[in-house]
Amino acid sequence: MQALKSAFRQLAGYPSALLGGILILILLGVGIYAPIAIPYNEAIALWRGGEEHWRQNPRNVPPLWYNWFTKEALPISFQYTEADENVTRTDTPRENGGTNTIITYTFDFQADKFPQELIVYLKSDYATKKPFISFTWITPDGREVRVTDLGITQSETYRFGQDTKLQRRLGGLPANQGLFADPNSEEVKPLKGTYTLVMDALTFEDGDTIVSSEFVMHGLVSGWFGTDHFRRDLGVAMLWGTPVALAFGTLASFGTSVVTMIIAAIGVWFGSWLDELIQRITEVNLVLPFLNILIMVGVFYSRSIWTMLGVTILLSIFNASIKSYRAIFLQVKESPYIEAARAYGASNMRIVFQYLIPRIIPLLIPGLVLGIPAFVFLEATLAVLGLGDPVLPTWGKMINDANNNAALYNGFYYWILQPAVLLMFTGLSFAMVGFAMDRVFNPRLRGV
Amino acid sequence: MTVEKQLNEATPAVFKKGKDREVLLSIRDLRVWFELRRFGFGHAGYVRAVDGVSLDLHRGETIAVVGESGCGKSSLMKAILGLHKPTEGEIIFDGKNINEVGQAGLNWYRSQVGYVQQDPYGALPPFMSIERILEEPLIINGVSSKQERRDRIMKALEEVKLTPQAEFLPKFPHQISGGQQQRIVIARAMILQPRLIVADEPVSMLDASVRVEILRLMSALQESHDLAVIYITHDLSTVRYFSERIFVMYAGQIIEKAEVDSLLAKQMHPYSEALLAATSDPDADNALTFKQVPPGEPPSLVKPPEGCRFHPRCPYIIEGVCDVKMPPEFEPVPSHYTLCWLHDPEQN
Numbered sequence: 001m002q003a004l005k006s007a008f009r010q011l012a013g014y015p016s017a018l019l020g021g022i023l024i025l026i027l028l029g030v031g032i033y034a035p036i037a038i039p040y041n042e043a044i045a046l047w048r049g050g051e052e053h054w055r056q057n058p059r060n061v062p063p064l065w066y067n068w069f070t071k072e073a074l075p076i077s078f079q080y081t082e083a084d085e086n087v088t089r090t091d092t093p094r095e096n097g098g099t100n101t102i103i104t105y106t107f108d109f110q111a112d113k114f115p116q117e118l119i120v121y122l123k124s125d126y127a128t129k130k131p132f133i134s135f136t137w138i139t140p141d142g143r144e145v146r147v148t149d150l151g152i153t154q155s156e157t158y159r160f161g162q163d164t165k166l167q168r169r170l171g172g173l174p175a176n177q178g179l180f181a182d183p184n185s186e187e188v189k190p191l192k193g194t195y196t197l198v199m200d201a202l203t204f205e206d207g208d209t210i211v212s213s214e215f216v217m218h219g220l221v222s223g224w225f226g227t228d229h230f231r232r233d234l235g236v237a238m239l240w241g242t243p244v245a246l247a248f249g250t251l252a253s254f255g256t257s258v259v260t261m262i263i264a265a266i267g268v269w270f271g272s273w274l275d276e277l278i279q280r281i282t283e284v285n286l287v288l289p290f291l292n293i294l295i296m297v298g299v300f301y302s303r304s305i306w307t308m309l310g311v312t313i314l315l316s317i318f319n320a321s322i323k324s325y326r327a328i329f330l331q332v333k334e335s336p337y338i339e340a341a342r343a344y345g346a347s348n349m350r351i352v353f354q355y356l357i358p359r360i361i362p363l364l365i366p367g368l369v370l371g372i373p374a375f376v377f378l379e380a381t382l383a384v385l386g387l388g389d390p391v392l393p394t395w396g397k398m399i400n401d402a403n404n405n406a407a408l409y410n411g412f413y414y415w416i417l418q419p420a421v422l423l424m425f426t427g428l429s430f431a432m433v434g435f436a437m438d439r440v441f442n443p444r445l446r447g448v
Numbered sequence: 449m450t451v452e453k454q455l456n457e458a459t460p461a462v463f464k465k466g467k468d469r470e471v472l473l474s475i476r477d478l479r480v481w482f483e484l485r486r487f488g489f490g491h492a493g494y495v496r497a498v499d500g501v502s503l504d505l506h507r508g509e510t511i512a513v514v515g516e517s518g519c520g521k522s523s524l525m526k527a528i529l530g531l532h533k534p535t536e537g538e539i540i541f542d543g544k545n546i547n548e549v550g551q552a553g554l555n556w557y558r559s560q561v562g563y564v565q566q567d568p569y570g571a572l573p574p575f576m577s578i579e580r581i582l583e584e585p586l587i588i589n590g591v592s593s594k595q596e597r598r599d600r601i602m603k604a605l606e607e608v609k610l611t612p613q614a615e616f617l618p619k620f621p622h623q624i625s626g627g628q629q630q631r632i633v634i635a636r637a638m639i640l641q642p643r644l645i646v647a648d649e650p651v652s653m654l655d656a657s658v659r660v661e662i663l664r665l666m667s668a669l670q671e672s673h674d675l676a677v678i679y680i681t682h683d684l685s686t687v688r689y690f691s692e693r694i695f696v697m698y699a700g701q702i703i704e705k706a707e708v709d710s711l712l713a714k715q716m717h718p719y720s721e722a723l724l725a726a727t728s729d730p731d732a733d734n735a736l737t738f739k740q741v742p743p744g745e746p747p748s749l750v751k752p753p754e755g756c757r758f759h760p761r762c763p764y765i766i767e768g769v770c771d772v773k774m775p776p777e778f779e780p781v782p783s784h785y786t787l788c789w790l791h792d793p794e795q796n
Binding site: 335336337341342343361 | 529559589
């Protein structure tokens with residue numbers, strides 16, 4: 001214990017270990033935050049996707065930070081409901097029954113490009129006569145544009161871009177351009193300033209109401225991580241990929257090295273046929289194609305991440321490190337203190353677990369830490385090959401989706417870049433700590 | 449001052465009380481052979497590390513087993529400790545044959561035999577604290593009360609003069625000196641209150657200054673606990689002060705056994721003679737003389753020589769006798785035994 005403590009104190013002397021440690025702490029923080037922010041079931045539901053979850057998002061748009069690097073600011077997507085501050089609603093009862101509801105959406109528009117689409121979602125409650133609603137668009141320079149008048153059903157979606165009458169009224173420009181275009185400019189470019197959408201709704205009988213309204217603009221950037229072809233916010237996968245990757249890497253690395261070490265120790269201690277058997281199994285296992293077997297399991301049995309984890313650990317137990325552990329154990333086995341322990345009657349199991357294994361734990365730790373990124377990459381590799389967990393959002397699956405949708409060809413590089421950077425950081429942080437640990441725990445490497 | 453002189457002053461009286469008491473450990477015609485294999489399965493003979501050794505050890509008696517490296521004394525010791533299974537022969541401790549007592553009996557036997565090793569640093573697990581090292585034998589032998597274990601550890605440390613004990617308990621082996629490490633090894637051997645201690649060159653790895661203290665400590669413990677001690681060494685200079693009888697081993701056999709004084713005064717076997725002559729004495733005159741050592745190498749234990757095993761190196765070889773027939777045990781002087789044709793009463 002004391003040796004371990006002093007080893008960790010030495011470790012703090014390596015700047016790379018400190019930096020790596022900080023990165024690991026950040027990753028751990030994200031890994032803990034993710035399931036708190038988005039519970040498991042919700043994350044899975046979000047990643048399964050569908051209109052009810054993601055209708056506010058445009059498809060395949062870059063993240064917010066994209067604006068930092070472009071000369072022309074791209075419009076940022078938004079979704080406003082009546083709960084937001086920039087939305088007002090007044091309900092006035094009418095003399096002959098029903099109400100007059102006026103809802104205004106005010107928003108600031110400072111982009112140099114036009115958004116993709118404007119959509120209003122309305123929900124109403126009525127007995128026999130449909131409520132009637134008229135939309136007015138007020139531009140920053142004070143022009144009032146009549147958008148449309150329509151009778152609405154209980155659940156109505158109005159897409160500005162699909163209204164051909166509106167397009168005609170706007171002089172042939174599609175709504176997403178016509179509504180924002182600067183009339184004084186020769187070329188078609190948006191006018192910056194505060195826009196207002198006014199919805200004037202009439203219901204005709206007492207008890208009829210406009211239940212709720214929602215105004216959505218699909219801009220050209222969305223969220224901190226962009227969106228994919230299913231309008232999903234990539235942030236969900238970025239966030240949830242962290243605990244999945246860390247859990248997979250840590251469990252696989254820990255499980256593999258500990259079990260490997262125990263098997264090596266038992267083989268060395270009991271010797272004879274058991275040792276031979278372990279050696280032969282290891283040698284056979286070493287020539288088995290690891291990834292191919294995993295792919296086979298994924299194709300024919302299950303792609304669940306837990307199945308993959310189990311198979312990975314099973315296949316990695318009898319790996320090459322059994323040979324190096326064995327070499328060390330053979331040396332330790334002949335130590336006088338083991339002989340002494342036998343002389344005072346220590347049982348075989350006690351010798352294996354209390355005398356052999358503790359001796360090489362310091363050698364195990366760096367390998368364990370360095371093993372984590374290897375297994376994180378393995379999980380990503382499987383996902384990229386299309387064998388990712390079917391329901392969980394992970395970094396590897398993001399890359400797989402991006403690849404399937406020709407992300408680089410279409411210029412959606414953020415789709416690949418972001419998970420790749422996270423994978424790199426994970427690998428880097430564990431490698432930096434692991435290499436420093438190797439030097440501390442393995443004195444032969446010290447002057448290197 | 450030489451080690452010998454220090455020892456002379458340290459242990460004025462050599463205790464000779466064991467001889468007439470009841471036998472504690474009796475070894476009958478013990479053989480420890482290791483099978484050699486060819487290609488991992490074919491039989492290729494045996495290494496006869498111990499080949500027909502018999503000895504009796506009385507309660508409270510100290511004996512020394514001496515011999516050069518590779519003569520089988522370590523294998524004999526390990527067989528006594530129950531670490532090697534004898535190929536043939538019996539080890540009888542306190543009237544019980546330990547090859548037939550079963551696991552429970554073997555555990556009891558192991559608690560009765562303490563083991564002091566040669567290299568004190570190697571003998572202590574480097575990842576355990578002193579407290580844990582001393583606690584292990586107690587845990588293994590079923591001392592379940594934490595308080596009792598603690599008391600016994602304190603008592604053992606006091607016996608080996610490591611006080612204040614509390615200072616040593618949390619330390620690790622690398623934090624204490626070589627002499628202190630050897631004291632811990634002795635404390636560990638003593639903690640189960642054994643009746644027999646097997647000491648394998650307990651002072652050969654220590655500084656000359658510490659040797660005396662450790663030997664003095666061992667004789668004090670031997671006396672106060674009425675221990676039987678098997679002292680294994682190749683260093684004859686310390687034997688005289690620590691044992692009552694000497695067993696000289698050569699090529700897996702005991703070729704001479706006698707009381708210390710009798711053997712040191714007159715060696716019957718040519719090998720004992722050579723061994724004693726080779727013992728270095730810290731005397732300036734020795735630098736000018738050249739010691740006569742027997743020519744050749746110790747024999748192969750796989751195919752030992754016909755007849756007397758020492759005959760290829762022996763200066764007094766009797767052609768036609770020594771290289772043909774194995775000598776039986778002769779007793780030319782009362783209680784001084786030897787395996788040498790030179791002392792055949794019929795020949796003389």
